Amino acid sequence: MELKDVDLNLLVVFDQLLRQGTVSGTARAMNLSQPAVSNALARLRTLLGDQLFVRSSKGMLPTPLAQELAEPVSHALESLQATLSHKLTFDPLRSVRAFRIAMTDIGEVHFIPPLMGALGQRAPGVTVTTVRNTAVDLAAEMSQGRIDLAVGHLPELSTEFFQRRLFQQRYVCLFRPGHAMDKKKVSMRDFEAAEHVVVTAAGTGHARVDELLAQGGVQRSIRLRVPHFVALADIIATTDLVATVTWTFAERCARYFGLRYVSHPFALPAIQINLFWHARYHRDPANQWLRNEFIELFSE
Known part of the structure; x- marks a missing residue:
């Protein structure tokens, strides 16, 4: 038997x-x-x-x-x-859980400082590793639990995933103080007359911006292309280059680098920044807790 x-x-x-x-x-x-x-x-x-x-x-x-x-x-x-x-529980004060979160480098600028500040108070033993969503098979990694959450503009994560809207991003022009575009409103003529730095961030909403500007017939003089946002504020602060960036990034650059920004003259659509998690971990207490931290800290 x-x-x-x-x-x-x-x-x-x-x-x-x-x-x-x-x-x-x-x-x-x-x-x-x-x-x-x-x-x-x-x-x-x-x-x-x-x-x-x-x-x-x-x-x-x-x-x-x-x-x-x-x-x-x-x-x-x-x-x-x-x-x-037995109901699984998650005690953040006692946990030594290591979370992995997929995001872009501009996402790190926006999300990581407030998140780590909160975790220092609420979950002192918890650690976080960030992962580039373009460097891995994101859907597969999340389905296997090797990445806990993903945050950003990720329309490819649809089936098998839950998502929660955090906020919308609008685009602005970022430049140094005293630049020719340093005024309350700029025209397309002003924009096309400037020299530009472009971040070639494949697989993000920012790559879509370049496509829309090209499709709209906008003529830009692109003097510099960089693969990430890490050095962008330093570059703009010491040159006459202009960058098209999200409002949250520009606001941070204005606060810490003294840069200026103005509404974009081209009608670029706002992008939605969402939090994503795989359906397998929808009821996982640790995953739920981390999601709630993101929602509390960053949701509009």
């Missing part, structure tokens, strides 16, 4: 018969009829080829085989019940 041939409900009846000692007592304990218990016992007897319980003046007495099965069956059922009843 193999385990696949055994109805788990029969083992539950067997365990209760051992505890109760009578068919009627087992029926009451399990909220079943006496015929249902008797039928289950008959099936067990046929399955195991043993009487299992014999009637006596003291109730149903277990046979040697039933006594031999008593402890392992009881232990297995208790372990299974404990597992099914």
Whole structure:
């Protein structure tokens, strides 16, 4: 006989018969009829080829085989019940969980400082590793739990994923103080007359900006192309180059580098920044906790 041939409900009846000692007592304990218990016992007897319980003046007495099965069956059922009843929890104050989050370098600028500040107070043992969403098979890595969350403009993450909107990004022109574009409003003529630095961030919403400007017939004099945003503020602060960037990045550059920005003269659509997680981890307490931290810190 193999385990696949055994109805788990029969083992539950067997365990209760051992505890109760009578068919009627087992029926009451399990909220079943006496015929249902008797039928289950008959099936067990046929399955195991043993009487299992014999009637006596003291109730149903277990046979040697039933006594031999008593402890392992009881232990297995208790372990299974404990597992099914156990609700996983996540204690951020005690956890040493290492989270991996996919985002761009501009995402790191916006998300990581506030996030790490919050974790220092709420989850001092938790660590975070950021991963470039273009450097891995993001959907596969998230489905396997190797990346916990992804944040950004990621329309390719649709099926199998949950998402939560955090905020929208609009685009502006970023430049140094005193630049020819340093005024309340700039025209397309001003924009086309300037020299530009472009961040070639493949796989992000920023790459789409270049496509839209080209499709709109906008003529830019591009003097410099860089693969990331890390040095952009330093470059703009020391040159006459102009960059098309998101408002949140420009606002940070204005605060820490003294740069200026103005609304973009071209009607670029706003992009939506979302938080993504795989459906397999929708109810995972640790994943839920980290998602809630993002929502609390960054949701509009």
